[in-house]
Amino acid sequence: MKKIIMTVIALFCTYPIIMFSCSKVQHFELSRFISPETCGGCHDEIYEQWKASMHNLSHVDELYRAAAFYYLKGLTDSGEIKEAEHCVVCHTPVGYFTGFPKKVSEERDGEAKIPEIAKQGIQCDFCHSATGAYAVYNNQMKLDPGFGEANPGIKRGPFKDSKSDFHTSEYSAFHTSSEICGVCHDVRHVAFGTKLETTYEEWTKSPYNSSDQTKRITCQGCHMYHRPGVPATGSTERPANPGAAAIGGPKREHIFTHYFVGGNMALPSLHGDTTKAKMAQERLKHAAVLTIDDGKISSGNIIISVKNIGAGHYLPTGLTDVRQMWLEVVVKDRAGKIVFSSGVADAKGYLPQGTIIFNTVFGDGKGNPVANIAKAREVLRDHRVPPKGTLEEAIALPANLPKKFHVHARLLYRSASQKLVDDLLGAGKLRLPVVVMAEAKKEIAL
Ligand code: HEC
Ligand code: HEC
Ligand code: HEC
Ligand code: HEC
Ligand code: HEC
Structure with a gap:
């Protein structure tokens, strides 16, 4: 009987219209997974790096939870509900693969029943039991865990x-390929198929996915060489990290680090971490360069170009409907008086209309923007900087500029808009840090 059902499901899955709703996920007894603390008993340094990483915090992450519970409210369309319930497959993977929580609403209403080990997020025994993937998106990881300690x-x-x-x-x-990361770092809407996060796909099409081994850099080649003081990006050295992988283990040329730091400067610190915010800052500061070009100024514009020199994917990547990377431009006269500005945040941290921002915007299928990813039926806008690529932004200057002026441009980043954080967590609860990724200054004489 079971076999017949599986065959029917398999047949349905090849039918393109509903293909997207057929993710394959295995089921295991909870007792088969070993807690990270046990692994940390011997792999002490790796454990300390992973602790309070975003992988460790993926279930407890305050912003994630607020967003997940908020997105679920008031939905009636079955496809939208399906997506809004699906977050736990990546954010609480051990819970999902062992039966609880299977849905966001179960997490919301039954947090006390969620096993302690599942609350530890994306953890040692999940990744190190992996043997491959059914598909490289939506966490369709193939696992072969042991039977407990x-x-x-x-x-x-x-x-x-x-x-x-x-x-x-x-x-x-x-484990040595980008695929193990891509299994979760490519997110598709489970009902509509809309590509919500495409970090892995971006990398596969990038110059870093080169068949020339001297040019090829996997996700691990940057992110698992990263350690304090060594940002390990496309624009910096990525020196090996010699050491031992376990207490009493042999000395090796390189031990892959487990900090898993991207651009997030807020979450690890909220959970007592003292190294990762600084690491995120170092990483962001080596991702891009800005250039001010006054060549076309006669047409009333200055051109500011943003080049992605350090990231193996678009800038920004991942949750790009939420992340904020933007240009701030301030023009002053010789006396230091501001004569023009764009993208300067107000006292609340909100950005003005017309700010040049690098992001994606999803739509409802009829051209109207939606903030809730559960409703995302189309991509309305995707304005981001490709790996090793450059975007040129024209800034229209006011007509009555003085003969000589000074331009100061900054490329700024934060993990979300302050407005969204205030709406989700409550005003004044969390002020997101803003990082200056790159800046450029120029004196211009007309
Ligand atoms: C009693 C000590 C001990 C415990 C507990 C332990 N390990 Fe290990 N592990 C080792 C030693 C020693 C090595 C060998 C290190 C080397 O070869 O450099 C190792 C190697 C590994 C490797 C490298 C395998 C390879 O072939 O590349 C992985 C992955 C690993 N451990 C994961 C885990 C995970 C996950 C846990 C928890 C479920 C765990 N270990 C628990 C001692 C331990
Ligand atoms: C998101 C998945 C993921 C998680 C979570 C994770 N690892 Fe790893 N780990 C990897 C990958 C991938 C590699 C190998 C990288 C490569 O070869 O490119 C690795 C390498 C290792 C190794 C070999 C030594 C080294 O670092 O090079 C050990 C031991 C290890 N991990 C233990 C652990 C322990 C213990 C934990 C939990 C504290 C953990 N890992 C959490 C993915 C993960
Ligand atoms: C089981 C799913 C899963 C796998 C496998 C996985 N990740 Fe992640 N990763 C996540 C989730 C979910 C988050 C965000 C957690 C949160 O919301 O707090 C994340 C966060 C991150 C971040 C931090 C992003 C930021 O904004 O700062 C980095 C960097 C990262 N992952 C890299 C990797 C790399 C490299 C690999 C492969 C070795 C990998 N991940 C494998 C699910 C996964
Ligand atoms: C050439 C180095 C390099 C490679 C290869 C690379 N990254 Fe990154 N990654 C960066 C840099 C630099 C940043 C910081 C800028 C940013 O946030 O995009 C970053 C940021 C991130 C972030 C946080 C993005 C954000 O803005 O929220 C995630 C998640 C991430 N990387 C995952 C991955 C995954 C998964 C892969 C492989 C598919 C990968 N990276 C490959 C350099 C790299
Ligand atoms: C297929 C895996 C996957 C699924 C399903 C998924 N996410 Fe994520 N999520 C990720 C990854 C990977 C990141 C890290 C990307 C980055 O940093 O840009 C992330 C990051 C986030 C963050 C940012 C957290 C922070 O502190 O910056 C939020 C919020 C979030 N997800 C909400 C959701 C919600 C809500 C859902 C369900 C509607 C969901 N996610 C479903 C993989 C997933």
């Missing part, structure tokens, strides 16, 4: 000669 099974990783008394070790090419 008594029989931990095989832990897969980058070494071909690794031995531990506790678990069997095995080399896994999957």
Whole structure:
């Protein structure tokens, strides 16, 4: 009977219209997963790096929870509800793969029943039990976990000669490829198929996905070389991190770090972390360069170009309907008086109309913008900087400028708009830090 049902599902899944709703996810007993603390008993340094990373915090993340519960409110369309309920597959993966919570509403109404281990987010035994993926999006990870601490099974990783008394070790090419990251870092609407996050796809089409091994850089090649003082980007050195992977383990040329830092400067600090905000800042500061070009000034514009020199994907990437990367331009006369500005945040941290912002905007299928990703039926706008690519922005200057003036342009980043944070968490609860990614200054004489 089970076999017949599976065949029917398989047939349905090949039918394109409903294909998107057929994600494949396995089911396991909770007792098969081993807690990160146990792994940390021997892998102490890796554990300390991962602790309070966004992977560790993916379930408890305040902004994520507020967004997930908010998006679910008032929906009636079944496709929209399906998407709004689906967040837990990536944000609480051990819970989802073992049966609770299967839906966001279960998480909202039954937090007390969520197993402690599931609250630890994207963790050691989830990633290191992986053997591959059914598809490289929406966390369709293929797992082969052990049977708890008594029989931990095989832990897969980058070494071909690794031995531990506790678990069997095995080399896994999957773990050395960008695919293991892409399984979650490519998000599609479960009912409408809209591409909501495309970090992995962006990387596959980038110059970093080169067949020339000397030019090829995987996600791990930047993000798992990153450590305090070593941002490891496309524009900086990515030196190896020699050391041991476990207490008493052999000395090796490179140990992949587990901080998993991107651009987020708020969340780890909210949970007591003291290194990751600084690391995010270092990473962001090596991602882009700005150039002011006054060549076309006769037409009333200055051109400011933004080049992505450091990221293996678009700038920004991931949750680009929420992230804010924008241009701030301030023009002063010789006395230092501001004669023109664009993108200067007000006292509340809100941006004025007309700010040049690099983001995506989703639509409801009829051309109207939607903020709730559950309603995203189309991409209305995608204005971001491709890897190693450049975007030119024309800034229209006012007509009555003095003969000589000074332009100061800054490329700024924060994890979300302050308005969204105030709406979701309450005004004054959390002021998001703003990072200056790049800046340029120029004296111009007409
Ligand atoms: C998001 C998935 C993910 C999580 C979570 C994760 N790892 Fe890893 N880990 C990897 C990948 C991928 C590699 C290998 C990278 C490569 O070869 O390119 C790796 C490498 C390792 C290695 C080999 C030594 C090294 O670092 O190079 C050990 C040991 C390890 N991880 C242990 C752990 C422990 C312990 C935890 C939890 C505290 C953990 N990992 C959490 C993905 C993960
Ligand atoms: C009793 C100590 C101990 C515990 C507990 C432990 N490990 Fe290990 N692990 C080791 C040692 C030692 C190595 C070998 C390190 C080396 O080869 O450099 C190792 C190697 C690894 C590797 C590398 C495998 C490879 O072939 O590349 C991974 C991945 C790994 N451990 C993950 C885990 C995970 C996940 C947990 C928790 C479920 C865990 N370990 C718990 C001691 C331990
Ligand atoms: C099981 C799903 C899953 C896998 C596998 C995974 N990630 Fe993540 N990752 C997430 C989620 C979910 C978040 C955001 C968590 C939150 O909301 O707090 C995240 C956050 C991150 C961030 C921080 C982003 C920021 O805004 O600062 C980085 C960097 C990152 N992941 C890199 C990686 C890399 C590199 C790999 C592969 C080695 C990987 N991830 C594998 C789900 C995953
Ligand atoms: C060449 C180096 C490089 C490679 C390769 C790379 N990244 Fe990044 N990544 C960066 C830099 C620099 C940033 C900071 C700028 C930014 O936020 O986009 C970043 C930021 C991120 C963020 C946070 C984005 C945001 O703005 O919220 C995530 C998530 C992420 N990377 C995941 C990945 C994944 C997954 C891959 C592989 C598919 C990958 N990265 C490959 C350099 C790299
Ligand atoms: C297929 C995996 C996946 C699914 C499903 C998913 N997310 Fe995420 N989510 C991610 C990844 C990966 C990131 C990190 C991307 C980045 O930093 O840009 C993330 C980051 C976030 C963040 C930013 C957190 C922060 O602190 O900056 C929010 C908010 C969020 N997700 C909300 C949701 C909601 C709401 C849903 C369900 C409607 C959802 N996500 C479903 C993978 C997923």
